[in-house]
Structure formats: structure tokens, C-alpha cells
Amino acid sequence: MTAEILRATGEHIFIVLIAVGVAIIIGIPLGIWCARRARAGRVMLRIVDTIQTIPSLALFGFLIPVPLIGGIGTRTAIVALILYSLLPIVRNTLTGIRGVDPIVLDAGVAMGLTDRQLLRQVELPVAMPVIVAGIRIATVVGIGVATIAAAIGGGGLGTLIFRGVAMVDTRLMLAGALPAAALALVADVVLSAAERKLIGYNPRIQQ
Amino acid sequence: MPASVDFRSVSVEPILHDINFQIASGEAVAFIGRSGAGKTTTLRLVNGLVRPTSGDVFVDGNSLRTIDLISLRRHTGYVIQGSGLFPHRTVYENITTVPRLLGWSESEARTAAGEMMEKLELPLGRFGDRYPRSLSGGEQQRVGIARAMIARPSILLCDEPFGALDPIVRRDLQDAFVALRSGVTIIFVTHDLPEALRVAERIVLFDGGRVVMDCPASEFTAQPLPLVQRFVDAASL
Numbered sequence: 128m129t130a131e132i133l134r135a136t137g138e139h140i141f142i143v144l145i146a147v148g149v150a151i152i153i154g155i156p157l158g159i160w161c162a163r164r165a166r167a168g169r170v171m172l173r174i175v176d177t178i179q180t181i182p183s184l185a186l187f188g189f190l191i192p193v194p195l196i197g198g199i200g201t202r203t204a205i206v207a208l209i210l211y212s213l214l215p216i217v218r219n220t221l222t223g224i225r226g227v228d229p230i231v232l233d234a235g236v237a238m239g240l241t242d243r244q245l246l247r248q249v250e251l252p253v254a255m256p257v258i259v260a261g262i263r264i265a266t267v268v269g270i271g272v273a274t275i276a277a278a279i280g281g282g283g284l285g286t287l288i289f290r291g292v293a294m295v296d297t298r299l300m301l302a303g304a305l306p307a308a309a310l311a312l313v314a315d316v317v318l319s320a321a322e323r324k325l326i327g328y329n330p331r332i333q334q
Numbered sequence: 335m336p337a338s339v340d341f342r343s344v345s346v347e348p349i350l351h352d353i354n355f356q357i358a359s360g361e362a363v364a365f366i367g368r369s370g371a372g373k374t375t376t377l378r379l380v381n382g383l384v385r386p387t388s389g390d391v392f393v394d395g396n397s398l399r400t401i402d403l404i405s406l407r408r409h410t411g412y413v414i415q416g417s418g419l420f421p422h423r424t425v426y427e428n429i430t431t432v433p434r435l436l437g438w439s440e441s442e443a444r445t446a447a448g449e450m451m452e453k454l455e456l457p458l459g460r461f462g463d464r465y466p467r468s469l470s471g472g473e474q475q476r477v478g479i480a481r482a483m484i485a486r487p488s489i490l491l492c493d494e495p496f497g498a499l500d501p502i503v504r505r506d507l508q509d510a511f512v513a514l515r516s517g518v519t520i521i522f523v524t525h526d527l528p529e530a531l532r533v534a535e536r537i538v539l540f541d542g543g544r545v546v547m548d549c550p551a552s553e554f555t556a557q558p559l560p561l562v563q564r565f566v567d568a569a570s571l
Binding site: 230233235237238241244249 | 407408412414417419420435481
């Protein structure tokens with residue numbers, strides 16, 4: 128039993144890490160792009176928003192018939208989780224960058240920073256606590272949603288929960304649910320600490 | 335080397351209309367006028383933060399339509415109300431922003447920062463590692479001046495730099511500023527006449543997006559223009 132819980136926990140962590148990792152790689156540039164273009168940004172945000180409104184079980188189901196990314200198994204689960212994780216990351220990147228004091232940006236441009244230098248040296252560092260908050264939300268929500276991935280053969284701690292439900296076995300359900308809750312709590316604590324450390328140098332967010 | 339600035343028939347519709355005047359290299363000029371008169375827009379034309387809708391601005395005879403603005407900005411100091419310091423960088427990192435952009439060595443930058451901070455009574459040892467949020471408004475503005483002046487700019491643009499400070503700190507900073515101002519062309523935007531008279535040798539008065547008066551500071555208060563008299567009245571106790 129212990130071995131099975133450990134294996135399922137490992138699978139669970141793997142699914143969430145890959146999904147949030149890919150969502151960060153896609154979401155931060157997308158958020159930057161949205162911050163630069165007001166109208167296109169609104170449309171993009173609406174699309175990402177809409178994905179979030181699809182019930183997770185249905186989203187897993189919808190992806191099964193999609194060629195290349197769909198089917199039964201871990202790959203489909205990861206794709207669904209990426210789609211879910213995008214919203215908080217894109218939205219927080221956008222909010223963080225838009226929240227940079229315009230006077231600070233004005234000073235940066237006036238000192239001769241190029242657009243790229245302004246982004247890397249000013250906008251991203253100042254927005255970082257907000258972006259990390261988005262990553263934290265994506266991770267914590269992702270750990271919960273990933274339990275449902277077991278419904279389409281995605282593996283992870285959801286496997287134990289679904290089996291427990293089918294067998295009306297509370298101990299089996301808890302064997303899946305408790306580690307999932309613990310993972311979410313640990314992720315929350317660690318990423319909150321990262322956020323606080325970054326907020327240290329950002330007085331506008333501190334207030 | 336201080337630079338000259340030349341405004342030729344510059345308009346920025348709908349704010350500025352047909353601005354024509356020259357600033358000689360090394361001159362210290364104050365732009366005064368009521369809010370919305372066009373002083374800040376005119377100032378921002380000089381480093382290309384605002385582009386003219388017609389006419390042209392020349393720095394040392396070179397048109398801003400053709401020269402590299404990034405390079406121009408790195409040689410033009412800019413001090414604004416609220417300082418605009420980078421909140422995530424220390425005082426030292428803020429002050430050495432332009433030297434880093436210009437590729438100075440670390441030792442050159444550190445020496446220049448030390449000298450500049452000494453002149454502004456912000457010893458590097460005590461202030462260098464602090465973040466802007468831990469400084470008073472006056473100290474932040476001193477850092478802002480140091481950051482703008484460290485790379486020996488040709489032009490220094492100041493937009494109400496002391497506007498948000500209490501009167502005593504304001505006076506101290508004006509004195510510190512006057513002591514530093516040699517070897518650079520200065521444009522100083524303010525709506526405070528005593529401040530303009532203290533920091534500049536020439537005053538340009540803006541109203542409704544036009545220059546309505548341009549004279550030596552010493553002659554300004556004697557001008558018969560009603561708007562001049564309103565500024566004089568507003569400044570007297």
C-alpha cells in the first residue's frame with residue numbers, strides 16, 4: 128500500500144510539474160504580449176478565461192478525441208492541466224506589468240534603456256511577486272485538478288481516490304486525498320515564501 | 335560637454351503651437367507657466383519622449399528626427415517629481431544605471447558614484463545598499479539627481495523635481511542643485527517663481543501652449559505682462 132501511495136504521489140508531482148512548467152513557458156510571454164497590446168490582450172484574456180470555465184472533468188473528456196494531444200493517458204491529462212494553469216499565469220503577468228509605476232518606466236526610457244532592457248531590467252523584476260503569485264495559484268489548483276485526471280487514465284493520486292469511491296473504501300480514498308492535500312499545502316507555503324521574499328523590494332505591492 | 339538646444343517651429347498638436355527659441359550650450363533656463371501651459375511637453379521634446387507633429391528640435395545642430403535617441407538619452411539627465419527610482423534596485427544600483435548602459439568599468443562607476451553621492455551628502459557607505467523605499471522624499475530626490483548627473487550629461491532636464499518636498503528640504507536641494515550645475519545645459523520646469531529665479535539665469539514663460547515671454551531671470555519680475563505680475567504676486571508673502 129505505501130509503495131502504491133508513493134508511486135501515485137510521484138506520478139502526481141510529475142504531471143503537475145510538467146504542466147505548470149509548460150504553462151509558465153507559454154503563459155509569461157503571453158502575459159507580456161497581452162500587456163503590450165490592449166485590444167488583442169483583452170481578446171486573449173477572454174479566451175484563457177473561457178477555458179477556465181469548462182468543468183475540469185468535461186475538459187478531460189473533450190480532449191480525448193483530439194488528435195496528437197488527446198487519447199487516454201497521462202499526455203491528455205498534462206495538456207488539460209496546462210490549459211488550466213495558463214489563466215492565473217497570463218493574468219498575473221499582465222497585471223504585474225501593468226502595475227509598474229509609470230513614473231519608473233518614464234525614468235527608464237529617459238535614461239536610454241531599450242524596450243528589451245526595460246522589460247528585463249525593470250518591468251519583469253518589479254512584476255515578479257505578482258507573477259509568482261500566479262504560478263502559486265496555478266500549482267495549488269493544478270494539484271487538485273490533477274486528481275480528476277485519473278478519470279481518463281492520467282494516473283496520479285486520483286487513481287486511489289476513484290478506486291476508493293468505486294469500492295466505497297474510505298481508507299483508499301484518504302490514501303489519495305491526504306497526500307494530494309499535503310502536496311497543495313507544501314506548494315502553497317513554499318511559493319508564498321518566494322512571493323514574500325520578492326515583495327521585499329517592491330514597495331508598491333507592499334502597500 | 336554641454337549641448338545647445340534649438341526649437342524650430344515646433345508644434346505638438348493640440349498642446350504646443352509654433353515654439354521657436356534657442357538655448358545656448360551651458361545655459362540654465364527655467365520654463366515657468368501654469369499647469370497645462372506646455373512646459374513639460376516642451377521639456378520632453380528634448381530627449382524625444384514627445385515627438386513634434388511639425389517642426390523640429392535640434393541638439394548641437396543635429397535633428398532629433400535623424401539622431402539615435404537611445405544614445406541621446408544616455409547623455410541627457412532627467413530628473414522628475416517623485417524621482418522615478420527603480421524600487422527593486424539599491425541606491426548604488428540606481429545611481430550607476432547609465433554608467434552600466436554606457437559600458438563603464440565597475441571601478442569607474444564606483445568612483446563616480448562615490449564622488450557624486452559625496453557632493454549630494456549621501457555617503458556611499460551609508461546609503462549605497464539601501465532601497466529607495468527606506469529613504470525620505472528629499473533623499474530619494476538627491477539620489478534622482480545623482481543618477482541623472484553621474485555620467486556627466488550634456489543636457490539636464492528637470493521636471494518639477496522638488497515639487498513634492500517640504501519648503502525647507504526644497505530650499506536645501508535647490509542650493510545643492512545650484513552648486514552642481516556647471517558644465518551642463520539645464521532646462522528646469524517649475525511653476526514656482528522663486529525657485530526659477532534661484533536655479534536659472536533665463537526664464538521662458540509659457541501660456542496656452544505658446545512662449546509668451548523669454549528674458550534674463552534678473553529682468554523677469556520687471557516685465558509688464560499681466561501673467562508675469564500674477565506670478566510675482568503669487569510668490570510674495
